[in-house]
Amino acid sequence: EAAVTQSPRSKVAVTGGKVTLSCHQTNNHDYMYWYRQDTGHGLRLIHYSYVADSTEKGDIPDGYKASRPSQENFSLILELASLSQTAVYFCASSDLGVSNERLFFGHGTKLSVL
């Protein structure tokens, strides 16, 4: 069964610290995405990638870096975590193909920056 796995499930970080969120997919998908959700709101796209070793900026990339070392893995990196980055983060994957917009999501990582 296709799966997108995020780790950790939750994390508490200190302001100014470095945080790395990991995502692993077994869907054999080319596209991977990182979203953040703030309480009661939609999901905003931070970074995405359509091929290994390449990443693209989404709607809100500032303060975040991304890394796609392989097709299966996509990481989100907060070099200097800030209070405003407290949110729930979702990773997703999808097939290559403009017409296919079905996304497969992980279960989310709750990040609290103190």
Add this chain to the structure above:
Amino acid sequence: GDQVEQSPSALSLHEGTGSALRCNFTTTMRAVQWFRKNSRGSLINLFYLASGTKENGRLKSAFDSKERYSTLHIRDAQLEDSGTYFCAARNNNAGAKLTFGGGTRLTVRP
């Protein structure tokens, strides 16, 4: 684990007509959200429901936790309604866990 089955995966409507998207849940969920994906990839929140129905313009959503489903009705569809819609549900356990449906690609034709 929890699953959300969203249907249909694709839907084509003529302008002015309507239809419904549906999400079935394999377990009891305590809340559901409906999103629409914008042109830049972000998912815009349409509805958040813990029960009952909500309406906003030509969209109406319903959520029945006991019967384990939610629907999104679109009436008088317009060309600009075309896009991909997602539901996501939160189970009864505490925490951030959201389970997403696979999405419905809606195409509205003249």
